[in-house]
Amino acid sequence: MDKAAENSGQLSENVVLTTATKRTAIKRKCNFMKKLKTTDALRSEYKRSDFGELVRGKYADRITEESNVVLLEPDIARAFPNDEAVNKALRYLLEVAEVSTRLINR
Template sequence: MKKVKSGMTDELRPEYKRSDFGEIVRGKYANQIKAETNVVLLDPDIAEAFPNDEAVNKALRYLLEVAKTSSSLIG
């Protein structure tokens, strides 16, 4: 990370105008990023039970296998 030189301000350089940059929209791409990601947040109590992603995946695969087996017994 670059260090800010002392005496520098947050002002635009004289050759730039704020109007050159268009409208600023906070979170403009937030929904698009949310739709394109597969990150899942676990509740704290669940996260505490699993030390890492491998343990979560192993548990979910086992659960999926059990669900498939039990549904084939019924149908």
């Protein structure tokens, strides 16, 4: 029984040593992947003229037209805890407008 205990102890020591050795080898292999220091300058193979004119906010109008995001005034935003509350209130307002329009058109 003592030999079995000794063998299991040796086995676990070997496994630990092997794992530690593998970790060291992996660390050595990974050293080549360190990031290089870069500068903000363009690489020599690129020319600034290849990129065309830079325009700030070039797509701002298109995004505004295609977007359905609405910016609420601060006092209105305080009245609604989240988007669900805003949607519920607007749906109710549409329903009331629809009902009142039907009553007027009779």
